[in-house]
Amino acid sequence: MHKVIAPKILYLGTPVVLISTMNRDGSVNLAPMSSAWWLDQTGVLGLGTRGQTFANLQRDGDCVLNLPSVNQVAEVDRLALTTGSDPVPDYKLAMNFRHVRNKFDEAGLTAVPSDLVRPPRVMECPIQLEAKVKAIHSVGAVEDYSACIEVQIIRVHAEEELLDAESRHHISPDRWRPLIMSFLSFYGLGDEVHGSRLAEVF
Numbered sequence: 001m002h003k004v005i006a007p008k009i010l011y012l013g014t015p016v017v018l019i020s021t022m023n024r025d026g027s028v029n030l031a032p033m034s035s036a037w038w039l040d041q042t043g044v045l046g047l048g049t050r051g052q053t054f055a056n057l058q059r060d061g062d063c064v065l066n067l068p069s070v071n072q073v074a075e076v077d078r079l080a081l082t083t084g085s086d087p088v089p090d091y092k093l094a095m096n097f098r099h100v101r102n103k104f105d106e107a108g109l110t111a112v113p114s115d116l117v118r119p120p121r122v123m124e125c126p127i128q129l130e131a132k133v134k135a136i137h138s139v140g141a142v143e144d145y146s147a148c149i150e151v152q153i154i155r156v157h158a159e160e161e162l163l164d165a166e167s168r169h170h171i172s173p174d175r176w177r178p179l180i181m182s183f184l185s186f187y188g189l190g191d192e193v194h195g196s197r198l199a200e201v202f
Contacts, residue, residue, distance in 0.1 A: 009183065011034060011035075011181055011184060012183075013182040014035060014181055014182075016032060016068055016178070017032070017033050017034065017065050017067060018031070018032055018065075018066040018068060019031055019032075019063055019066070020120055021052075021060065021062070021063050022060050022118050022119050023056060024059065028103070028104065028111060029052050029053060029103060030079065030122070031053045031084065032079050033053070034181035036065065038153070041153045042153070043065060043129065043131055044148060045065075045151060046139065046146065046148055047146070047149060048145050048147075049147050050091070051085065052084035052085045057133050058136065061132055062118045062119055062131075062133075063117065063132075063151065064117060064121050064128055064129065065128070065153075066125035066129075067125055067126065067178060068126075068178075068179045069125075069126050069177050069178060070177050070178075070186075071177075073179055073186050074108075075124065076186075077186070078108065079103060082098060082103065083100070084099070084103065086099045087099070109123070110123040111123070115155050116154050117130045117131070117132065126162055126176070127156070127157070127158050127159070127176070128156075128157040129153045129156055129157075130155040130157075132152050132154060133151050134152050135149070137149075161175060162175045163175075173192070174192070
């Protein structure tokens with residue numbers, strides 16, 4: 001039996017991303033987000049338009065999408081209720097956010113240089129995607145303050161232990177254990193349920 005409901009959010013289970021961007025003063029912002037998906041070499045990011053990350057992407061256009069595994073859940077959670085915006089916007093103050101200038105130190109993570117973009121990568125994240133903004137689209141009503149950002153993935157870094165033994169350019173789904181956000185709680189993946197016939201094609 002199904003019931004009609006009206007949930008406030010639809011985080012049905014998406015990977016957590018730590019997105020690193022450059023602030024106007026040359027410092028680095030690092031922010032967790034979980035509205036992200038990929039199509040071929042394009043990443044699609046859902047972001048609020050009032051945050052520091054959006055301002056940085058709109059101005060600078062470079063970012064790194066750092067994908068944490070379940071092993072980095074504590075580090076990701078340390079960034080909750082922090083913002084790179086100074087002063088802290090009123091709507092974030094009302095939710096008890098605080099300004100943090102050095103997000104890497106706050107989380108206990110290590111910044112390492114990227115190859116093709118200005119923002120650094122997160123060394124501890126098993127997968128790091130260097131990317132450039134290609135398009136920004138408004139989403140929903142004006143008062144939703146939401147945007148959909150298309151980014152082009154221009155370089156992929158992956159821990160060697162994640163790579164498939166037979167094809168060194170493929171990440172093994174048996175070895176990759178992404179951190180998942182589902183209805184504002186963190187989860188990991190379980191074991192494979194069933195193989196897909198789609199895999200035979202690709």
